[in-house]
Amino acid sequence: MKNIETIKDKYTSIIYNTNNLKDLDKVRISAVGKKGEISCMLQEIGKMSIDQKKQMGPLLNSLKNDIINQIDQKKKELENIAIDKALENESIDMSLPINLSEGTLHPVQQVMEEMAVIFSSMGFSIALGPDIEDDFHNFTALNFPPGHPARDMHDTFFMSSKNDEIKKVLRTHTSPVQIRTMIKDEPPIRIIAPGRTFRCDSDQTHTPMFHQVEGLYIDKGIHMGHLKGVLMDFVSKFFE
Template identity: 55%
Template sequence: MSGANDLAVLEKDLLAEIAGAGDLASLDAVRVSALGKKGRVSELMSKLGSLPPEERKNFGQTVNTLKTKVSDALDARKAVLETAALDERLKTERADVTLPVRLGPVAEGRIHPVSQVLDEVVEIFADMGFSVAEGPDIETDEMNFDKLNIPAEHPARQDHDTFYFAPKPDGSRLLLRTHTSPVQIRTMVAQKPPIRIIAPGRVYRMDSDQTHTPMFHQVEGLVIDESTHMGHLKWVLQEFCKAFFEVDEVKMRFRASHFPFTEPSMEVDIGAEAIGKPGQWLEILGCGMVHPNVLRNCGLDPEKYQGFAFGVGLDRLTMLKYGIPDLRSFFSGDLKWLSHYGFSMLDVPTLGGGLST
């Protein structure tokens, strides 16, 4: 097919097929049969090489004109069919404008309970005048143990309890901090009293069961000045517990204990009435007056300065307040668990508005 009459017939047939296409699928089939790699118009272009030079130019222009007409007809018919398809969808699909708006990422996203509790703790202590101090997760023996008056033979310094890195050429070893107490040491070394800080962060110990994990979260507090005494410590802890558990009164019990970095040292229990379980005691934290050796190790005169320190597990506080039974779930990455126990990112805890409302 190379004559003008044949091209006119082909054009008429193709335009008729395009006009007769009843849907987009049929129209696409016409497009492939006409302009595809083996389509009828494309085959005409392949004949150009076999034509005499004097005919090649006119034939090529004629075929290109045909190709343009077919393409334009395809585009026009496609627009008509798309409009018809949309009209058909609109007849069968309805949007109920009375339905509630779908929740977006801001409403669906959840803050991890530990992150929420950390914000609650910071809010409470900030109201008491404490600032937040931070330090590295990777520490030295000196900062993690020596300056805290922890002797070389202490069980916490053994390989079965602490994550150590490979020894350096000089024999010293870095480690993953076992508590946030090194932050207290760094603060006392860097600044002179008065000091009033809390030190939240991740800590690491070789322990794993329903209530222990190799990595967990702590917050420790430190107050150093010339007149702080045990009564101040008890008041701070009492006010913290009342604010955190959102109760008017809380029963507290201080039991004698031993920590190398405090003297005297105490374990603190609270009455379980704070979480709706009367008649029980809950151990929540350890505390005491800062040991004079720790003050000396930081360049402070224990004859002039004294203070107190305390430490509490954020994960344990979270479990107690929000009734979470298994600590391992905190680190499972289960979105269903997070959706149940997590907090809206808009629920910023404030003492005025309520920590957990």
């Protein structure tokens, strides 16, 4: 049987000097392929005596594994070289920022913004308020007295608080924005109050969080005809 170290040195040299994947695969086949040199040597073990098997078996298996590892490492090296060459010849500048596709507005947000634009064109300002409101702005100032059904736990999300703290709720409507606006500003007032609202209501047509748009118009000489005109003008523009 051929000297194992000689075979190892031979294939180590061949693998080292191989410079493309096609030739490397030929080396693999000639060394450890089904009919490769090392594979044939392993097949000869069956014809050996027990003592020879004990001696040569581990040596040949070690040789095979070593050559396979060298081939695998060389393959990775050649693949990396091929990638580097491809990048060097690439016509696209890989350092340029990529064009990421932008998302789109949620339909609800899109509608809210469309409504805001329409009312703004009619002279209304956009007024916003907090999602978490106090009892006064959400109920008392809107003439919801203690004991009113809207104050019940099954209708409203109450925030936990200490006894001496002001009771807080997730606002059940955007009407508190009207109260805050009237406290802060003097007439004339012309606003819409869009935003999220929250109620303990969940079925096929309701969710615990929904959106509202309320309007407030305070000025001398304002009457129901103005309300009708604003609504008709809005509907005409919104559904055009």
